Amino acid sequence: MTAPRPFPIEPLTRAAFAPFGEVLDAAGAELRMINEGTTERYHALAHIDVGAQDGKAIVSLFRASFRGLPFTVRMLERHPLGSQAFYPLNADDWLVVVGEGAARPEPASVRCFRATGAQGVNYARNAWHHPVLSLAPSHDFLVVDREGPGNNLEECWFEPADQRVIAI
Amino acid sequence: MTAPRPFPIEPLTRAAFAPFGEVLDAAGAELRMINEGTTERYHALAHIDVGAQDGKAIVSLFRASFRGLPFTVRMLERHPLGSQAFYPLNADDWLVVVGEGAARPEPASVRCFRATGAQGVNYARNAWHHPVLSLAPSHDFLVVDREGPGNNLEECWFEPADQRVIAI
Numbered sequence: 001m002t003a004p005r006p007f008p009i010e011p012l013t014r015a016a017f018a019p020f021g022e023v024l025d026a027a028g029a030e031l032r033m034i035n036e037g038t039t040e041r042y043h044a045l046a047h048i049d050v051g052a053q054d055g056k057a058i059v060s061l062f063r064a065s066f067r068g069l070p071f072t073v074r075m076l077e078r079h080p081l082g083s084q085a086f087y088p089l090n091a092d093d094w095l096v097v098v099g100e101g102a103a104r105p106e107p108a109s110v111r112c113f114r115a116t117g118a119q120g121v122n123y124a125r126n127a128w129h130h131p132v133l134s135l136a137p138s139h140d141f142l143v144v145d146r147e148g149p150g151n152n153l154e155e156c157w158f159e160p161a162d163q164r165v166i167a168i
Numbered sequence: 169m170t171a172p173r174p175f176p177i178e179p180l181t182r183a184a185f186a187p188f189g190e191v192l193d194a195a196g197a198e199l200r201m202i203n204e205g206t207t208e209r210y211h212a213l214a215h216i217d218v219g220a221q222d223g224k225a226i227v228s229l230f231r232a233s234f235r236g237l238p239f240t241v242r243m244l245e246r247h248p249l250g251s252q253a254f255y256p257l258n259a260d261d262w263l264v265v266v267g268e269g270a271a272r273p274e275p276a277s278v279r280c281f282r283a284t285g286a287q288g289v290n291y292a293r294n295a296w297h298h299p300v301l302s303l304a305p306s307h308d309f310l311v312v313d314r315e316g317p318g319n320n321l322e323e324c325w326f327e328p329a330d331q332r333v334i335a336i
Contacts, residue, residue, distance in 0.1 A: 024227060024229075026229045026231070026308075029229070034230075034299070035232075035299035035300065036299075038232065038233050038235055038299070039230050039231065039232045039233070039299065039300060040230070040231040041228055041229075041230055041311075042228055042229040042230075042231070043226075043228050044226040044227070044228055044315060045226075045227050045228055045229060046226065046227035047224065047225075047226055047315075048216070048224065048225035048226065048227065048312070050225075051219070056215065056216065057215075057216035057218075057225045057312070058211075058212040058213075058214065058215055058216065059192060059212070059213050059214035059216065059253055059255070059288075059290070059312060060209055060210055060211050060212055060213055061192075061194045061197070061209075061210040061213060062202075062207050062208070062209055062210075063194070063207065063208040063210070064203075064206065064207045065206050065207070067206055085227055087227070087257075087310050089255075089257065120227075122227070131202070131203035131204075131206070131207065132203065132207055140194075142255050142310055143209075144216075144225070144227060144312055147212060147215075
């Protein structure tokens with residue numbers, strides 16, 4: 001039996017992340033001056049998509065603990081009824097793991113991005129992603145997702161041969 | 169002519185702020201353990217209300233500059249079509265000025281709250297409030313508000329006799 005293969009760790013950019021959702025980053029965003037010129041508005045970094053089946057947008061705070069390194073990616077999840085946006089409240093880098101696939105994520109499609117403390121992501125509805133992965137002992141995120149009726153969570157667990165490892 | 173009267177500066181609490189919207193504060197929020205027990209979810213700190221006239225929720229970043237102290241409150245604004253949530257990305261305290269009134273804010277109703285760097289607010293639809301007031305040279309906020317058709321901004325300017333001052 002061979003050890004799980006490590007991921008390449010990719011920088012988080014809008015272009016690379018486009019298949020999975022939006023990158024929330026003031027850098028490169030549309031800038032509007034408001035409030036008599038005293039405030040810069042970096043406009044519409046994310047578009048919230050939670051209206052299916054009478055869903056409503058809510059804002060929550062996630063406090064993520066460190067899950068250890070190397071870390072084996074054993075599963076991904078997705079939200080069939082809504083987008084889910086994360087924005088970091090700490091300055092530390094963090095990790096974003098995503099995959100592509102209709103009924104289940106294709107193991108070969110899974111990718112790992114390293115986000116800075118000034119970058120968030122908005123997972124598109126139905127985009128496969130790993131639960132939040134902190135690189136700090138404790139990392140807070142503001143989260144905009146969906147509350148409402150219906151089943152908004154699917155999980156897919158990988159066979160051992162399809163698992164890969166994050167080693168930094 | 170007398171100088172404008174200063175506001176009492178009130179601590180920001182859910183109870184005191186209830187007429188104007190929600191306080192986003194992990195302290196006192198409903199806590200759910202998620203992600204195999206590795207993440208604390210402080211659930212639904214704010215409920216986004218932007219659906220009127222086909223509005224959609226968007227996430228933006230506001231970079232507020234310091235407007236000086238003492239600061240004269242000359243106007244309030246409100247958003248007839250949507251709530252507007254602010255959460256600070258810096259650790260500094262900041263100020264929240266709100267008022268009550270149907271057609272226009274009653275000058276005697278205007279209040280000034282001091283929020284910590286771990287407290288946000290979600291102004292309710294139609295709640296009169298002042299544009300963001302930073303106490304730091306530069307203060308970033310994540311903002312969840314509305315994009316869509318219709319006029320979503322009303323401003324009301326106070327007569328000089330009705331203006332009050334923030335002096336800290």
